[in-house]
Amino acid sequence: MPDLSPSEDSDATTFALDTSVIPLxxxxxxxxxxxVVAVGDEAETTYLEVKSRLDMNSKATAAKIAKFLLGAANRRPGEAARYFHGYAVLVIGAQRNSAPGVLRGTEAHELEDRLRPYLGPQFPAFEFGRIGIDSDHEVLFVIAQPPEDGQTIFPCHKSYQGADRSDNIEDGAIYVRGTSNTRPARSGEVLALVERVRRGGKPPIxxxxxxxxxxxxxxxVDEVLETLRRFEEEQFTKQSAPAEDTVVSTLSIVTPSIFGSPLSPEDRSQALTAWQSKKAEHIAKGREHFLGVGMPGAGVQVVSRDRFVAKPHLILTFHNCEVLDYLDPDDASLDEVVEPVLRPHDPFSPGFDYSTIRTIPRDYPVTWSTRGEDAEVVLTPKSFRPNAPWTSDRDDYVIIARDPQARSVQVSWxxxxDGNDTVTSGELRVPTEPLVDAADLLKSVF
Known part of the structure; x- marks a missing residue:
């Protein structure tokens, strides 16, 4: 990271703060x-607070951050909107002339877990940002969302008594942002918050x-998979029993591993019977791999018009569709499409194919599943910001219409x-792609 320290002949105007942007x-x-590096503590205002060095794992730090968030949430919407579009920012790990940062490793979900006892269950979501300083340190940013008319008053839900009395917070107290600090609300400020509540609820989503x-x-698809399966069975049964004087015949029926032993006719018959008994399982698995590697992935873009949506839980139902894991075309394997009667066995390889495991990061905001005859996709991002598109990745899932002749499908949502009992819903009709023949798809993929 470049040196953030201002030169000796620079002044605060060199790094004038642009408050017309959204601080994300x-x-x-x-x-x-x-x-902050240019002016230090002088940067602190109703929408910006600075902490130089904090132990991010201490109770005192959690109380300080909670106090800032409570004060930011109890601002007047009209006044807050003049700067940063209503957002407020806490900078951790910076001071005048330097940005020492704090130790790397603070995770947003862990910090939120430590703050929740102070903030309460209905507190608005907050954003979390970071800028690396070196391999061990980073500057952290806690970003409070804009206050809105109709919001409740947010009191503190837990007390903390520390060595520094200025850091103490009290259960039930109402905190507001002063000119450069967070403090208990005065009577007039409490009345202003009551008026904020009375000004009506949030606009519709x-x-x-x-x-x-x-x-x-x-x-x-089923026809092609059935054809491949019959071919696999025919190839296996064509392999004759070994002739005593023919090396080639012996090699043709040994197990595919060079370290294996020749299979007897009885063993081969048992292997074929076991393979046939798992036909439904093999076809279902092969179908998922075939379509997962062969078809393009899908996603969704969400735009909330003129409205901040905190911790949304959005369920999209694709009626009469199925959803499958999207797979990288480079991972296409014909043995995954049609299960061999006998798979090659390498004694040095693990018994389980770990490549089949699809790992999803903690708090990943997209999940998908097939429910009955419908495909369901659930989106749980941290927020939908006003008029700012939120877009999911297109390498998560594949949507397949169950009816090959359907020119469109119905999608309901x-x-x-978070903190709002109102359920918003809607429907849309989405056209499908041109019909693809499974035999052509097999040729193009494999």
Missing amino acids: GERALRGVLNH VLEMPLLGPICRVDR KLTE
């Missing part, structure tokens, strides 16, 4: 950091949801928001 993303946060990627149609 590295570019905006770096501008905030440069301003209006979502735009263009789907990204296709809803696929594939014909003759339901949205709930």
